Amino acid sequence: MSQAFTKAMARNIFYGGSLFFILLFLALTFDTDSTLPSRDNHAAITEKVAMGKALWEKNDCIGCHTLLGEGAYFAPELGNVYKRFGSTDAIKAFIKGRPKNGIPGRRSMPQFNFTDEELDAIAAFLKYASEINTNNWPPNIQG
Amino acid sequence: MQYQSQRVAKPYFIAAIGLFVGQILFGLVMGLQYVMGDFLFPAIPFNVARMVHTNLLIVWLLFGFMGAAYYLVPEEAERELVSPKLALAMFWIFLVAGALTILGYLFVPYSSLADMTGNSILPTMGREFLEQPTITKLGIVVVALAFLFxxxxxxxxxxxxxxxxxxxxxxxGLAVMFLFSFYNPDNLVKDKFYWWxxxxxxxxxVWELILGSILAFVLIKTTxxxxxxxEKWLYVIxxxxxxxxxIGTGHHYYWIGTPAYWKWWGSIFSAMEPIPFFMMxxxxxxxxxxRRRNHPNKAAVLWALGTGVMAFLGAGVWGFLHxxxxxxxxxxxxxxxxxxxxMAFxxxxxxxxxxxxxxxMPMLRGREAANSNRSQVVEMWGFWLMTVSIVFITLFLxxxxxxxxxxxxxxxxxxxFMVVQDKLALFYWLxxxxGVVFLIGLVVYIASFFVGSREPEASVSPAPAEAGA
Structure with missing residues (x-):
């Protein structure tokens, strides 16, 4: 880099540029926050859904699955599983039916021994997630 | 080594390498589970192996950053560390807390770990990379604050x-941004928004600042x-x-319920994110x-150049791809x-x-400036085995x-999804x-610390400028 461009100038670009883009980011965050109510399906967040989210976290479901495309890539996307399976009953039946010792040679979801109330909550959480406005993602029902 | 207190870096580096080995072993477990789905099931399900793999990575990199800081700062500040004892105390606290957390993942079902550690009081667990019990997170904050002080x-x-x-x-910045790991609202969109x-x-x-700073330090010393x-380059980068x-954060806000305008902000700014890596x-x-002189530690120079190239490829090019x-x-x-x-990590x-x-490390182990030639050759074998392996892992994935x-x-x-996964088995096997070759590379790398330690230090050949004069 040429001599005319000094270290002090480079430093000022760093501080000035960073500050500007931090402020811009905060402004966009503020705008996002005020736009979210029209997109984030928050009206559907009941106590049951909140319980479902807590169970989702407590069992580290994200360690195998993706949810809205984020997580691990070992097991299917669950952001749209409510639409793929068609009902909360189908979701509950699937979780309930996992064999305790897995399936020889294949990937299998563990048997979590959830109570009926817990199954209801998890299914309600996944239904809520499926109704978030995700700009039409995923591209198709397979996730 | 100019300052006594720089020595506290040594245990940090040793712990970092030890945890690195654990990370790779669990990576191999996961890789096998991708093709042999029932491997270790239900004792170590995939999600447990994965949290061990990723958390060990984060923790050993943090050990590495802290060790680097403890080594670099006294030389830059031209004074001893304020408190080497605090640095050593924090080392043991961090190591024990980290080890207990990993053992907890492995030997207790995750939901029981959540119960045992009182996750319901302040639920922060069960989110990708932030799986640590809340109490571990608080411990990380304490260690980070003591370290920063x-x-x-x-x-x-x-x-x-x-x-x-x-x-x-x-x-x-690392410490401040980590505080957002304590914010976990019921609203999934907001949870994801701030998780990023x-x-x-x-x-x-902020990690790129740490990266740039360490790279600048090593380049000053070796060239x-x-x-x-x-330092002018450092500031520009x-x-x-x-x-x-x-604003590049926006490339995570396309499909999680956030407004559509993030597609523009995220695409445009993150498309420019390779620029600083290319400059590096x-x-x-x-x-x-x-360079004004030839440094006898050729291996360190190789690592520095390798960082520049591989960070650009992994973070820059492979990031831009998608x-x-x-x-x-x-x-x-x-x-x-x-x-x-x-490849980015x-x-x-x-x-x-x-x-x-x-x-x-050579200075921390009593050398003047570099290891023996033999040790450096082995280290460079480790460099190439690991680096070429990660390139192929990336290509197969x-x-x-x-x-x-x-x-x-x-x-x-x-x-x-699962039908497709079966069709990808060939690439997962490759x-x-x-990954096994990577592990061999890591073993070779570690061996370099034990070979040629009784042989004389590598000598310096004259620098190009001097030789030409």
Whole structure:
């Protein structure tokens, strides 16, 4: 880099540029926050859904699955599983039916021994997630 | 080594390498589970192996950053650390807390671990990379604050250089952004939105400052190029990092319920995120070409140049591949993401920590400036085995990802996830075999610490400038 461009100038670009883009980011965050109510399906967040989210976290479901495309890539996307399976009953039946010792040679979801109330909550959480406005993602029902 | 207190870096580096081995072993477990689904099931289900793999990575990189800071700061500040004892105490606290957390993952079902650690009081667990019990997270905050105090007080009461100030800003940013891991609302969209303030603003933000600072330090030491020149480059690089990377967070806000305008902000700014990485490559090669002296530690110079190249490829090129919203619509959450993640983390953060270890460890073990030739040759074998392996791991995962995207999301009759996974088995096997080669590379790398230690230090050949005179 040429001599005319000094270290002090480079430093000022760093501080000035960073500050500007931090402020811009905060402004966009503020705008996002005020736009979210029209997109984030928050009206559907009941106590049951909140319980479902807590169970989702407590069992580290994200360690195998993706949810809205984020997580691990070992097991299917669950952001749209409510639409793929068609009902909360189908979701509950699937979780309930996992064999305790897995399936020889294949990937299998563990048997979590959830109570009926817990199954209801998890299914309600996944239904809520499926109704978030995700700009039409995923591209198709397979996730 | 000019200051006694720099010695506290040594246990940090040793712990970092030890945890690195654990990370790779669990990576191999996961890789095998991809093709032999019932491997270790139900004793170690995939999600447990994965949290061990990723958490060990984060923890060992943090050990590496802290060790690097403890080594670098006294030389930059031209004074001893304010408190080497505090640094050692924090080392043991962090190591024990980290080990207990990993043992907890392995030997207690995750939901029981959540109950035992009182997760319901302040639920923060069960989110990707932030799986640690809340109490561990609080411990990380305490360690980070004590560390920042130690480093900060040393820097601010000594000589202030651009290298040490940038490092301090990066480390302070690391600690501040981590605080968002305690925010976990019921609203999934908000949860995800702020989760990225930890994850993205770490690896595509403040960590790059730490990376740039360590790279600048090692280049100053090994090339003898004027500090003014190197620090000017450092400022320009990290300016570009934050100018592109902060709004670049938007590339995570395309499909999680956030407004559609993020597709524009995210695409445009993250498309520019390779620029600082490209500059880093040019920077490293430029400084080595303009070197005023030949440093006897050739391995450290190789690591520094390797960091420049691999960070650009992994974070820059492989990041760009899938960052534009119309592309990401199809690639989001597939093996393409995994491919990028592997090369980016290795190229940027693993390699910079190993660069610093390569540079500092000989002095910490009583050498003047470098290990023996034999030791360096073995170390460079480790470098090439690991680096070539990660390139192939990335290529195989990319191939798997392209196939996955096509079969599951683009073809006429999209196939279900698990059907597609079966069709990718060939690439998963190739990835696993390459992973074994990576492990061999790591073993060779570790062996370099034990060979040739009784042989004389590598000698210096005259620098190009001197030789030509």
């Amino acid at each position: 130690n480093i900060g007080a040393t820097i601010l009461s000594g000589r202030k250089t651009a290298v040490s100030l940038v490092l301090l800003i990066g480390l302070a 303030w930890v994850v993205h603003l770490w690896v595509e933000g 003898g190029v004027d500090r003014e020149v190197i 990290i300016a570009m990092t934050l100018i592109t990377g902060i 490559t040019v920077f490293a090669f430029n400084m080595v070409n303009r 960052t534009l919203a119309p592309v990401n619509y199809y690639t989001h959450g597939t093996q393409i993401t995994a491919a990028h993640g592997h 290795y190229g940027a953060y693993v390699m910079i920590v190993l660069t610093m270890i390569s540079y500092a 990319t191939a798997a990802g392209i196939l996955q995207v096509y079969l599951q999301r683009m073809s006429e009759n999209p196939l279900p 990835r696993e075999i390459t």
